[in-house]
Amino acid sequence: xxxxxxxxxxxxxxxxxxxxxxxxxxxxxxxxxxxxxxxxxxxxxxxxxxxxxxxxxxxxxxxxxxxxxxxxxxxxxxxxxxxxxxxxxxxxxxxxxxxxxxxx
Amino acid sequence: xxxxxxxxxxxxxxxxxxxxxxxxxxxxxxxxxxxxxxxxxxxxxxxxxxxxxxxxxxxxxxxxxxxxxxxxxxxxxxxxxxxxxxxxxxxxxxxxxxxxxxxxxxxxxxxxxxxxxxxxxxxxxxxxxxxxxxxxxxxxxxxxxxxxxxxxxxxxxxxxxxxx
Numbered sequence: 001x002x003x004x005x006x007x008x009x010x011x012x013x014x015x016x017x018x019x020x021x022x023x024x025x026x027x028x029x030x031x032x033x034x035x036x037x038x039x040x041x042x043x044x045x046x047x048x049x050x051x052x053x054x055x056x057x058x059x060x061x062x063x064x065x066x067x068x069x070x071x072x073x074x075x076x077x078x079x080x081x082x083x084x085x086x087x088x089x090x091x092x093x094x095x096x097x098x099x100x101x102x103x104x
Numbered sequence: 105x106x107x108x109x110x111x112x113x114x115x116x117x118x119x120x121x122x123x124x125x126x127x128x129x130x131x132x133x134x135x136x137x138x139x140x141x142x143x144x145x146x147x148x149x150x151x152x153x154x155x156x157x158x159x160x161x162x163x164x165x166x167x168x169x170x171x172x173x174x175x176x177x178x179x180x181x182x183x184x185x186x187x188x189x190x191x192x193x194x195x196x197x198x199x200x201x202x203x204x205x206x207x208x209x210x211x212x213x214x215x216x217x218x219x220x221x222x223x224x225x226x227x228x229x230x231x232x233x234x235x236x237x238x239x240x241x242x243x244x245x246x247x248x249x250x251x252x253x254x255x256x257x258x259x260x261x262x263x264x265x266x267x268x
Binding site: 039040041042044045047048051052055056057058059060061085088089092093094095096097098099100101 | 149150151152153154155156157167170171174175178205208209211212215216220221222224244247248251252254255258259260261262263264
């Protein structure tokens with residue numbers, strides 16, 4: 001994000017091997033929607049998008065934005081796979097670098 | 105200094121921009137739809153992956169097939185709205201939202217092309233990228249002001265759980 005930021009990753013860290021092997025419990029674990037830090041999007045814009053899309057308070061959206069900015073990524077929502085895909089899509093519509101992965 | 109962007113009492117938005125800035129914006133915005141529709145590599149930043157794990161390559165392919173044309177249409181509609189209303193005296197809520205999206209798309213494309221990074225200094229005026237960089241800065245200032253105005257009406261306490 002601007003100011004500051006790191007280059008967005010082309011690939012996220014790969015998940016735990018259990019996500020491949022342990023099929024029985026795979027479908028039960030929630031999907032996490034992650035927003036990654038990027039060097040272009042403004043901090044104020046990221047906060048605004050999180051408030052607008054998820055209805056988060058200004059305080060919560062700001063805290064998530066700061067996590068993204070300082071830690072490189074933050075989980076912004078979680079739920080079923082369909083729900084996570086929809087959230088990722090809405091974030092992509094707003095130009096945020098969002099990905100999804102199943103919680104491990 | 106008062107902001108050059110205002111929300112009027114009738115709910116319409118006024119952006120104080122000189123004629124040259126409007127022409128520059130419209131010209132920039134007019135260039136992107138073709139690049140989007142042909143999936144030119146210059147717009148790749150507008151299509152981030154949803155699934156990045158190696159074992160989810162098939163899911164990523166499905167996601168792309170499902171959303172890419174909607175994503176293209178979304179951005180193209182916004183850019184076309186900006187071009188059509190570049191000289192308008194005031195904008196509806198919907199048009200203002202389209203401007204925000206179009207300005208954001210332009211920043212992402214320009215910023216990617218300029219390879220902007222953390223703590224980047226402005227290029228030397230002699231640098232061939234200097235003009236493009238100042239456009240990038242202009243778009244950032246515009247976006248910041250637009251976000252300020254829009255954030256004013258979002259409730260600080262957020263929406264009730266589950267509301268859209």
